Amino acid sequence: MAGKQQQTAITPTRAENYPEWYQQVVKEANLAESSPVRGCMVIKPNGYAIWENMQADLNRRFKETGHVNAYFPLFIPMSFLEKEAEHVEGFAKECAVVTHHRLEPGPDGGLVPAGKLEEPLVVRPTSETIIGAMFSKWVQSYRDLPILMNQWANVVRWELRTRLFLRTTEFLWQEGHTAHATAEEALVETRQMLDVYRDFAHEIMAMPVIQGAKTVAERFPGAVDTMAIEALMQDGKALQAGTSHFLGQNFSKAQSIRFLDDQGEHQFAWTTSWGVSTRLIGALLMTHSDDDGLVLPPRLAPTHVVVLPIYRDDQERALVLDYCKSLVAEVSRRPYHEGRISIRIDDKDERSSNKVWRYIKEGTPIRLEIGPRDVAADVVFMGRRDKSPRDKGNVPRQQFIDTVADILDEMQAALLERALAFRQAHTFQIDSREAFDAFFASDDASGFVLCHAADDPAYEEHLKSLKVTARCIPFEDNEALAPCIFTGAPGCRKILFAKAY
């Protein structure tokens, strides 16, 4: 190999053009594609299966923390949005608005909208207002609290510049909404759900995240406090992977969520909301994938092991397929994580080298190519997605069966470790405004930057000029206080800065 240019399955490589590499991985792994509807994507079966695995794990965590699923209307009356001033300000510019409820033949033969609505309806960009309206009916007494609900839904935020998974007009998400009798309880909930997201990111996505509070300038419209998990992508840009909002009494006052406390006094409830979306699939891709395509942490991989039978004639086919089927029967009984090993045979009529490359690009953790000689030797010829495509070898059949779950665990752990090491190598402590400016002025500026800074919109314009954003005020390892490098204000904690998606 020495001296020879290594071919990659994805063109361009990450180093050559990261944004274009991203699009190509999404395409070659069959995750999603653009639709004829501007800004809306089609999530293809490979992408949707990852989302279903994310949903299953998150649902388990939500349930364990006492939440139940429900479903609220897609449409929100315009007047509901208007009730919370910051909220409407935040979302009015990107709302799909339904104004009519039928189509009629127009003057030139084509259809035109008809049946104008008395009040326009907005397609939900988020559901605080409509869910709050229901909570206000359900909450009468402190005995009705807390309400701990979640919904899985599609939401729409009109976007002009879209990118598959990362920013689309319609996306899928979950939104948790809770109501509590006290501020303390609501704050505990807000933080608890941020912890659920961190644990999910670490344990399931193998994606390290930093937890922190958003600065005033970056808060959710209408929230008192927004907490977030922030991840670092391979190109050194940050990605907000999940948020949890302490809404105080803003929405309960706007929607009149009131209750009689145990002293017989009327009180407004304290509410929270929290969400993650299909954006996580983009984050997953940009955390682990390589120049050969998607790399999936085994705990999210729809298929753990793909078996590719190789034969030249019907006699060989019968022999090989028998062997493969008995292997699948044994392996699929083996426990792995919360379920069992997912293994399947791909016996489609297609060149096996094509198949091998497709599964590499799709990120399947383990590939087994099995021909008559493997059957005779009672081995499997194994390729692993965490090794070079050419680094393959024989493993005795029984050994493979006994160790496959361990291999997957090892791959999962190694992905997290690698991503952590990458983040450590790309996190910088900066102690002066000059060094900050110099760092981000460079076109190659890449990584997380920590510096003592005030939570103050005063230097927001300066950040904008550098195309930098405050990602969060980290919770951990952030006790030491020092003056703000921008304003000189004393006693500031560190804020995490980065260029961001």
Next chain:
Amino acid sequence: MAGKQQQTAITPTRAENYPEWYQQVVKEANLAESSPVRGCMVIKPNGYAIWENMQADLNRRFKETGHVNAYFPLFIPMSFLEKEAEHVEGFAKECAVVTHHRLEPGPDGGLVPAGKLEEPLVVRPTSETIIGAMFSKWVQSYRDLPILMNQWANVVRWELRTRLFLRTTEFLWQEGHTAHATAEEALVETRQMLDVYRDFAHEIMAMPVIQGAKTVAERFPGAVDTMAIEALMQDGKALQAGTSHFLGQNFSKAQSIRFLDDQGEHQFAWTTSWGVSTRLIGALLMTHSDDDGLVLPPRLAPTHVVVLPIYRDDQERALVLDYCKSLVAEVSRRPYHEGRISIRIDDKDERSSNKVWRYIKEGTPIRLEIGPRDVAADVVFMGRRDKSPRDKGNVPRQQFIDTVADILDEMQAALLERALAFRQAHTFQIDSREAFDAFFASDDASGFVLCHAADDPAYEEHLKSLKVTARCIPFEDNEALAPCIFTGAPGCRKILFAKAY
């Protein structure tokens, strides 16, 4: 009890006012309620949990028949809908139309829609056209076929008169969409998915259904053939519980889904679509429930067994809760159907008679009330939803653990049997138009009516005048031919008629 008027948990009873009884069961079982958005419902946690159980079972069946899940856009460009003439005719009158993509302050201070779209977007009433557009990109050669996809989604059909679950502006459903190289294969698929629906209805919902073809007048707009499963509700009205459409080449021509066959010739694909919706929850309710509220077949019950601890002081509480917890630990390990027994303790601070009645109204199959004396005697005090609320008794603890799965199986089987017996008792063979008219002219007209009749819109107006619809042309037991009772046309099979939801 003799001579005394029996109290029921639901007022009115079914006999007194069936539609109002339905609303009250939905309310008292906490399944759903109306939202402030006209025609849109909120599916509450109890209702949504039933839907999730339905989804899990259907997903397993779809996967076993080779289908994969994906997700397509919520919005459909108006021009797409127009491409298939019958389709647009069928849906134009009930479309939510998005015409703007932002809100702006208007002249009088309130918000007004702004950012007018060049082409209005329709909120999907069904997705044949947008999915067809994607299929046309994905299908080039016969090797790309079949495509076997499903999506779980919300859809919107503007309804003026709505009823929770049965007819709402927004509802949740699954829509399967497939493309095939031959008409034969597409027809096999259409029928296969109807069989999946029937099996699901029988095995999981304990709801008997009749399979058949829709008459020409009742076909899906754009379909060549529509097949349906039809169920009979307790009030003698029919409910269409699922449909499977053979779309021929209508949509593949409208959307240009073309492929090169193995002879190198261009062909249009043959497509199908099939769906069931949250309407099934209404069907479930009207198949099994009684004057005390919801009755759930155990295979769809989110909780199989609820344990209600009863105590007077902290000492009793500790004793009773210990006993309950160890019971829950043992029972929840017991296998049932595709998973395990779902059992939980309700230790909320509330009168236990209130709790008992709530679980009766919510349809929980088994209730255990456990107090200190039960602990001392090592028994559980059991109430079953299939028996009278007052018919409760002691069961030795170990016996309960050993037989709980059998009890649930027995309840599941008994529900199907009872529903089948009801349908048999309310299915009538009618051989003349006079008898048909007399039957349906009565205000008490209730049940399925079978008669030999032509699949001919000629007598459609007559049916309308009687408020009767042709439900389907049953597949089974329908070989004998006879003249149409309406038109006299010879050689007709039987058609199933009923008043319907």
